[in-house]
Amino acid sequence: MATVNPTIQSAGPAAGSRSFLSKLRDGDEIARLITFLFAASVVLITVLLVYELWISSALPRQKFGLHFFVTQVWDPVMDEYGALPFIYGTLVTSVVSLLLAVPLGIGASIFLAELAPPQISDTLQFFIDLLAAVPSVIYGLLGVFIVVPLMRTVIFPGLNKPLGFLPFFKGPSYGVGFLTAGIVMAIMVIPYIISVSREVLLSVPRDQREAALALGSTRWESTWKVVVPFAKTGIMGSIFLALARALGETMAVTMVIGNTPKISASLFAPGYSIAAVIANEFTEATGDLYLQSLIELGLVLFLLTFILNGLARLLIIVTTQKGSGVGNR
Amino acid sequence: MGKLRIRREMNLMKRIAVLVVGVLVLGAMVWAQNPLLINGAGATFPYPMYSKWFDEYHKKFPNVQINYQSIGSGGGIKQVTEGTVDFGATDGPMNDEQLKAFQAKRGSAILHFPTVLGADVPTYNIPGVTAELSFTPESLAGIFLGKITKWNDPAIASANKGVNLPANDIVVVHRSDGSGTTYIWTDYLSKVSDEWKNKVGKSTSVNWPVGLGGKGNEGVAGLVKQTPNAFGYVELIYAVQNSMPYGRVKNSSGALIKADLASVTLAAAGAAKEMPEDFRVSITNAPGKNAYPISSFTWLLIPQKFQDAGKRDALKGFLEWMLADGQNYAEALSYAKLPKEVIEKEKRAINSIQ
Numbered sequence: 001m002a003t004v005n006p007t008i009q010s011a012g013p014a015a016g017s018r019s020f021l022s023k024l025r026d027g028d029e030i031a032r033l034i035t036f037l038f039a040a041s042v043v044l045i046t047v048l049l050v051y052e053l054w055i056s057s058a059l060p061r062q063k064f065g066l067h068f069f070v071t072q073v074w075d076p077v078m079d080e081y082g083a084l085p086f087i088y089g090t091l092v093t094s095v096v097s098l099l100l101a102v103p104l105g106i107g108a109s110i111f112l113a114e115l116a117p118p119q120i121s122d123t124l125q126f127f128i129d130l131l132a133a134v135p136s137v138i139y140g141l142l143g144v145f146i147v148v149p150l151m152r153t154v155i156f157p158g159l160n161k162p163l164g165f166l167p168f169f170k171g172p173s174y175g176v177g178f179l180t181a182g183i184v185m186a187i188m189v190i191p192y193i194i195s196v197s198r199e200v201l202l203s204v205p206r207d208q209r210e211a212a213l214a215l216g217s218t219r220w221e222s223t224w225k226v227v228v229p230f231a232k233t234g235i236m237g238s239i240f241l242a243l244a245r246a247l248g249e250t251m252a253v254t255m256v257i258g259n260t261p262k263i264s265a266s267l268f269a270p271g272y273s274i275a276a277v278i279a280n281e282f283t284e285a286t287g288d289l290y291l292q293s294l295i296e297l298g299l300v301l302f303l304l305t306f307i308l309n310g311l312a313r314l315l316i317i318v319t320t321q322k323g324s325g326v327g328n329r
Numbered sequence: 330m331g332k333l334r335i336r337r338e339m340n341l342m343k344r345i346a347v348l349v350v351g352v353l354v355l356g357a358m359v360w361a362q363n364p365l366l367i368n369g370a371g372a373t374f375p376y377p378m379y380s381k382w383f384d385e386y387h388k389k390f391p392n393v394q395i396n397y398q399s400i401g402s403g404g405g406i407k408q409v410t411e412g413t414v415d416f417g418a419t420d421g422p423m424n425d426e427q428l429k430a431f432q433a434k435r436g437s438a439i440l441h442f443p444t445v446l447g448a449d450v451p452t453y454n455i456p457g458v459t460a461e462l463s464f465t466p467e468s469l470a471g472i473f474l475g476k477i478t479k480w481n482d483p484a485i486a487s488a489n490k491g492v493n494l495p496a497n498d499i500v501v502v503h504r505s506d507g508s509g510t511t512y513i514w515t516d517y518l519s520k521v522s523d524e525w526k527n528k529v530g531k532s533t534s535v536n537w538p539v540g541l542g543g544k545g546n547e548g549v550a551g552l553v554k555q556t557p558n559a560f561g562y563v564e565l566i567y568a569v570q571n572s573m574p575y576g577r578v579k580n581s582s583g584a585l586i587k588a589d590l591a592s593v594t595l596a597a598a599g600a601a602k603e604m605p606e607d608f609r610v611s612i613t614n615a616p617g618k619n620a621y622p623i624s625s626f627t628w629l630l631i632p633q634k635f636q637d638a639g640k641r642d643a644l645k646g647f648l649e650w651m652l653a654d655g656q657n658y659a660e661a662l663s664y665a666k667l668p669k670e671v672i673e674k675e676k677r678a679i680n681s682i683q
Contacts, residue, residue, distance in 0.1 A: 076507075077530035144551055152556075174500055174541055174556055259505030259542025270541050276505075280544060283373075283401030284507025284533040286427070291403075 050302060057296035059289050068296060074261045081293035083300050085261040089178065089271035090304065093253060094246040096182025096267065097189060102239055105193030112194065113201035114223045125198065132191035140255035143184035148175035148256060156268055167265040176258035179267035184252050189242035196241060200234030201227060236316050240309060247305050250275040274301040364391060365639055370398040371405020371418030374509045374564065375627045378445055378664050379418065382655050386647055393643045402509055402533060409630050410434055415640055417630035420509020421533060422609035437634035440682065441608040442648060442675055443626035446665035448565040448593045449514045450575035455480055455495065456557050462576040463488045463585045470522035472499055472560060475539035480558060502552045502561030505542025507533040513625040514562050517613035565593065566663040580622040581614050588621045590665040596620035598668035634683050641682060648679050
């Protein structure tokens with residue numbers, strides 16, 4: 001740079017702004033500015049969103065305060081609103097879907113990245129990408145016509161008989177409910193987990209594997225003890241993406257969750273989620289307090305996403321520090 | 330080569346220029362013939378009817394074009410109050426508070442004009458029962474309050490002698506989305522049951538004591554069809570168009586009535602005598618020997634004072650046409666017509682729009 005700069009500087013008209021102008025001419029400064037603006041717009045949109053949600057939910061914040069988070073009543077006639085059943089439903093369905101999707105998704109991505117022949121891996125990847133592109137209402141229909149009847153006739157009796165003594169598997173089952181929503185959402189988020197995790201696993205350097213094999217480990221040992229830990233951060237990233245999708249999923253969930261704002265321990269019971277109640281009731285919400293309570297629910301969903309993402313990030317920091325001997329390279 | 334290329338490029342430029350000028354001229358012509366545009370928004374339930382009407386009216390009077398967005402009754406009331414649309418539409422009449430808000434914001438009153446009628450019907454899926462069931466008001470309220478939980482409860486069985494009802498639990502299904510259908514249903518239950526009125530009340534969405542929620546008529550119908558022993562309510566139109574089985578309901582004169590277009594219109598005729606001047610009236614549980622009890626009007630919301638005389642006259646013209654020729658399109662789309670008494674009354678009300 002030192003040899004290039006003087007020649008360009010001499011071409012500039014004003015002495016004071018020379019270096020800036022020259023950088024401008026290089027394109028460096030322009031690129032920096034433009035990309036900075038793009039990056040800043042993300043922050044700006046987030047802040048604006050929160051601000052708008054905050055401003056538009058003034059009435060219920062004043063009237064209910066923190067009670068909004070612990071009240072279980074949602075009554076548009078008496079104008080009483082509480083978010084607890086919706087928060088509960090959102091968390092339960094998201095957790096159920098991740099419990100089902102994470103082992104399946106990561107298992108499949110390990111097979112695709114490490115064990116499958118490249119042709120099979122690429123072909124399957126094509127189908128996985130297709131699955132990720134299917135609109136959620138289609139998954140909702142799949143849920144209504146296949147998972148719901150299956151839940152009532154096969155899954156519920158299968159789980160209720162041996163495990164019915166646990167509160168999670170108590171009856172009765174109507175087919176729709178937390179577990180159904182969790183299963184449908186798991187099907188929706190699995191492609192995300194597989195797709196991202198496979199890419200991450202494929203990008204682990206070859207010498208890592210070779211070193212493990214050279215030390216006498218089997219293929220599975222090199223995969224499980226070296227490659228997967230190396231790719232841990234990226235795999236966690238895929239799980240975040242899945243979690244974000246699960247928390248905000250609306251259409252498919254409202255079609256199979258039963259839309260009942262009640263808190264029940266049983267996974268077979270019908271419930272409700274934040275995104276679903278907003279989608280259901282927003283159009284016909286006439287009163288100001290009613291409408292603003294729905295907007296406050298949006299704010300709550302935002303907060304929930306924020307907190308869960310923060311917790312997950314914390315988890316990563318803690319776990320990567322523990323395993324720094326492997327991951328820190 | 331170079332010259333040829335330049336010429337070719339010039340030709341292309343000319344062509345583009347001609348095209349641009351052409352588009353501009355065409356645009357100007359369309360602009361010049363632009364009809365008077367009137368915007369409305371509101372209820373989803375009468376949307377097929379309204380879009381048919383506005384389309385037919387535009388064909389007849391090309392100088393008036395009415396746009397309607399079916400964003401829901403709540404949105405319709407809100408937007409007409411804010412003045413972002415010229416008129417609104419709703420399935421449940423505006424309450425006094427909303428009328429006051431409109432008066433305060435827009436400096437004039439807002440008028441309700443009934444356009445067509447709709448009804449809710451009870452639908453069910455009981456394995457082994459093919460007979461058409463009959464329901465008393467007490468049994469409907471009891472089921473939705475969660476007090477009647479079995480199909481063979483005496484309250485249901487007494488109205489269905491000879492039908493072998495099973496001892497299974499009733500699975501109640503209601504709408505999860507806010508809707509005029511729910512408003513009609515809860516309005517009816519509030520009239521026939523004091524307990525419902527005090528505990529739950531009437532609205533486009535309520536705090537349901539029991540039951541599962543399905544999104545839209547199709548959501549409720551889907552859940553009822555799939556779930557054994559389910560019981561729910563859907564719009565009459567939806568039931569008719571999808572040939573779903575539905576039950577009879579006992580009306581205020583004690584007769585068991587199966588909903589159809591005629592019995593719904595009769596409910597409006599029965600209520601017409603006591604109709605208030607502003608048309609904000611519920612016709613559920615209406616008097617009349619053959620009136621179907623779970624019926625309702627749907628309304629257009631028209632401001633009483635218009636700044637724009639052109640829009641005012643166009644809307645008045647539309648209302649006149651809707652009450653005369655327009656009504657003939659209703660039955661083809663499975664909406665019940667307005668009775669004569671109501672039409673006469675509305676014609677007088679049109680004159681009060683200034």
